[in-house]
Amino acid sequence: MFQGTGSDVGKSLLVAGLCRAYTRRGLAVRPFKPQNMSNNAAVTIDGGEIGRAQALQARACGLAPVADMNPVLLKPQSDVGSQVVVQGKVLTNAAARDYYRLKPSLLPRVLESFDRLGQGADLILVEGAGSAAEVNLRAADIANMGFAEAADVPVVLVGDIDRGGVLASVVGTWALLPDNERARLAGYLINKFRGDPALFTPAIDIMAAHTGGLPCLGVVPWFAEAGRLPAEDAASLGRATARTEGEVLHVVVPQVSRIANFDDFDPLAAEADLRLSIVPPGQPLPADADLIILPGSKATIADLTFLRQQGWDVDILAHVRRGGRVLGICAGYQMLGRSVADPQGVEGPAGGMAPGLGLLDVETVMAGDKVLVEVNGHDCHGHAVKGYEMHMGRTTGPDCARPLLTLAGQADGARSPDGRVQGCYLHGLFAADGFRAAFLAGLRPGRDGGLAYEALVDDVLDRLADHLEAAIDLDRLLALSRPPAR
Structure with missing residues (x-):
């Protein structure tokens, strides 16, 4: 399971790239996100709806999306809070406080989808939501450590170095987690790195000293083509720019x-x-x-x-x-x-x-x-x-x-x-x-048209997989996904 040290650290993109990379190795891979909040949704082959990011991850696996890949989808709307979609179908509309009380009753549905999705799969790559260290909401959590504990899956933290403060975000997340959840951490990934990776080496030692030796599993360079893939939420919008020469x-x-x-x-x-x-x-x-x-x-x-x-x-x-x-x-x-x-x-x-x-x-x-x-x-x-x-x-x-x-x-x-x-x-x-x-x-x-859009998306997914192959030891990561029985 990939959990972020904050929102928008690139979890969705990492999971999509890893889905493609492990699928190319011949594994039967499935994407999964217990709870998503997004109005960017996709229709599933079984007549439901899930977050668009999970549909892209399914595509990276060479699969049609199904509702079990994102069993809880929150679709924000005015006045009535969010529409709550469970296993692809609208359950209710709920304000934030009401949904907080509803969440514990949804965990069995989430685990049901996870178990069903795992039938016939070699590997499930799970995406968390927001921050792993929202300990004020931990009691009813089904999106991060609450799910990881219930499903007994190891966790990799993902930090975004491009926004700054990544050392504090990794160490701070570790500091806020209780001992049983720290023990679930297999390591961390640093995402969206620009510049000379050698300059980051001292930071790895510093973080190890403050996290009980939590290993760095990879430093992933900035992937410039990320904008060619569908975005998960509206945080990526607001792109009005001046017209440039050659645009028609x-x-x-x-x-x-x-x-x-x-x-x-x-x-x-x-x-x-x-x-x-x-x-x-x-x-x-x-x-x-x-x-x-x-x-x-x-x-x-x-x-x-x-x-x-x-x-x-x-x-x-x-x-x-x-x-x-x-x-x-x-x-x-x-x-x-x-x-x-x-x-x-x-x-x-x-x-x-x-x-x-x-x-x-x-x-x-x-x-x-x-x-x-x-x-x-x-x-x-x-x-x-x-x-x-x-x-x-x-x-x-x-x-x-x-x-x-x-x-x-x-x-x-x-x-x-x-x-x-x-x-x-x-x-x-x-x-x-x-x-x-x-x-x-x-x-x-x-005007002439010649862009093959669907082929472009698959080409970018392949290049993303190549990008992650070069930055992460995928054999080590796969081994960490299969911990010895407790």
């Missing part, structure tokens, strides 16, 4: 407060002649945008209010008046319509209602069972698409007579009469190379 297209995405499934935009970010600007709150949407995309959100009505508070509605309407193009995906599609209603309190207080941007003649009502399905089809011009739907709303209206997509034989989405405003429920549509090339050529006629 500018795509702008407003970073709403509960942005979800933002890996939809990774294929666009990988295009060499395109600049993707994720615009954070407090900044206007750039006026030179070729396309504005309204992203998914865990709380459509709350984020419609948030969008207006930022003045982004004014920017979007001005963009349309200038002849600009707008695309909405899932919640972003809902926002483009005349109104969004939540009579049953699916995302917030029952009876909630908000006017949309009025750019599509459609209306959305939050109701019914959650749609969780992988699907494929084609766009209105015949280009193949595939991806997944993950939503509660039902959208209807005159513009739905001009669907953007046909998925599994059913119409999906809507287009304005002039075709400049479009929306759909399909996440992942830009990963389809033919669709993406044609869509971007529609923004700038004559």
Whole structure:
């Protein structure tokens, strides 16, 4: 199990790379995260949902994702705290205090998933959440040492040297852990190192002196291609930058407060002649945008209010008046319509209602069972698409007579009469190379497309595995994962 000395130390990426490395050695490897908090989710082959990071780790193993790989997923949303997803299905909505009381009852479900996932596996690589030393929350913990103790697995600490203070973070984590949890530590990894590794050697001796000789299992250099892989959470966003020479297209995405499934935009970010600007709150949407995309959100009505508070509605309407193009995906599609209603309190207080941007003649009502399905089809011009739907709303209206997509034989989405405003429920549509090339050529006629995005992701996973092979003794790490019986 890989536990961090803090959040965002690179655990997800390390586990993905190690999944690929050990899979290439012929082992049957499975990724596992007991509890995740993220609105970046993926649909599983068994009809559930898990964190996007675990879906990437499954891909690194050459597997389709299943719900047992992330048995507890918390999806933050406004007003009602977080949606609690257990073994792929929505269990309840809970505020932080209520969830703290709920957690102990979830541990048996977590262990059930772990045991089921282990059937037929040679190795399970487990990712912790946040910090291993959140001892104030230890009594109800199911994400770090609480799980490690219950499942009896050894633990490797991961520290991030790029943010500074890594010596204190490793030593401080050791100092806060009780003796029985210290005994579970097999060693530590230093991640995101830049510069000359020889300069770090004295630090290893210092940390050993303060941690009872806890071994360093590797110093992993900075992996520059990490940004080409899907990110776990919104901490990686906020990437608006100045246009550089040679860029042809500018795509702008407003970073709403509960942005979800933002890996939809990774294929666009990988295009060499395109600049993707994720615009954070407090900044206007750039006026030179070729396309504005309204992203998914865990709380459509709350984020419609948030969008207006930022003045982004004014920017979007001005963009349309200038002849600009707008695309909405899932919640972003809902926002483009005349109104969004939540009579049953699916995302917030029952009876909630908000006017949309009025750019599509459609209306959305939050109701019914959650749609969780992988699907494929084609766009209105015949280009193949595939991806997944993950939503509660039902959208209807005159513009739905001009669907953007046909998925599994059913119409999906809507287009304005002039075709400049479009929306759909399909996440992942830009990963389809033919669709993406044609869509971007529609923004700038004559633009050539040639990026093979899915192949790029697999190539980066292979290079990440090579990167870790050079930095970590994987035979030693594998041996540590199989401690002698107690």
